[in-house]
Amino acid sequence: MPSETQVSIEDALRYINEALVQRSIRSVIVHHTWRPTAAEYRGLATIRAVRQYHTNVRGWSDNGYHIMIGPPGDIFLCRPLRRAGAHCKGQNAHSVGVSYVANFDVEDPADYPGLETGQRIVAALLQRFGLGPEAVHFHRDYAPKSCPGWNLKLDAYRDAVAALLQQATSGGVQVVLLPGSKVIECKARLEHGTTRVDLRPVAEALGYEVLDRIKEQGKVFLRPYA
Ligand SMILES: [Zn+2]
Missing domain, CATH: 3.40.80.10 (Peptidoglycan recognition protein-like)
Incomplete structure (x- = not known):
């Protein structure tokens, strides 16, 4: 139809x-x-x-x-x-x-x-x-x-x-934080219609550290910067 x-x-x-x-x-x-x-x-x-x-x-x-x-x-x-x-x-x-x-x-x-x-x-x-x-x-x-x-x-x-x-x-995207419109520049790629960006620059801009040393299957640990 x-x-x-x-x-x-x-x-x-x-x-x-x-x-x-x-x-x-x-x-x-x-x-x-x-x-x-x-x-x-x-x-x-x-x-x-x-x-x-x-x-x-x-x-x-x-x-x-x-x-x-x-x-x-x-x-x-x-x-x-x-x-x-x-x-x-x-x-x-x-x-x-x-x-x-x-x-x-x-x-x-x-x-x-x-x-x-x-x-x-x-x-x-x-x-x-x-x-x-x-x-x-x-x-x-x-x-x-x-x-x-x-x-x-x-x-x-x-x-x-x-x-x-x-x-x-191959280019980048801007992640925009509201309110205030602070911009985080990220590398991005398109996969099956979804834009994927790396977590690390976004987490760091939000004040979180991505912990590489703590490894656990299926988990990523973020800790606020002291
Ligand atoms: Zn036509």
Whole structure:
């Protein structure tokens, strides 16, 4: 039964990493909806309306896109990744389709917080399928259309995705302590959609010493600094 589910970024990344996908994926193709625009976005109801348009009017079996992004950074899982999409003629068998609810021909990506959310999703897809930033394409690379809108530039988009990919694989993250927003810089790595950071710099910043000498299976001992 076709449907759509709104998920957190953590759940989206976990899904991307763990979903069973037997077809080979060679590209991630980025779209905008054009209509509805970002200004017309009404959350889940908008995503459902897109699916109903794709199924009832276009006659497709489900939403043509695999993942849709709403302007505030909302993430919706639509057509399952294991199934070929219906988003880019001639390219559907070996691609994943990600679509922003927006009309980036006239709307400004700089005013769209979800732009980076979509780039994180695209980066995670590249990572999952062992692809580099050059595997990111715009719909207009394959069709006489503006999609995903003339205000998005492919080179800049790929650069942003490459930076996120770098951050996810080898770079650092900042752990922010509240209140006061004290920042602890940590090395991080992405494993199955979960960001893992080393305990020691965080513990030390919190005033705890990590005791190496006391060894007990399955336990790490922290002691407040005297
Ligand atoms: Zn498109």
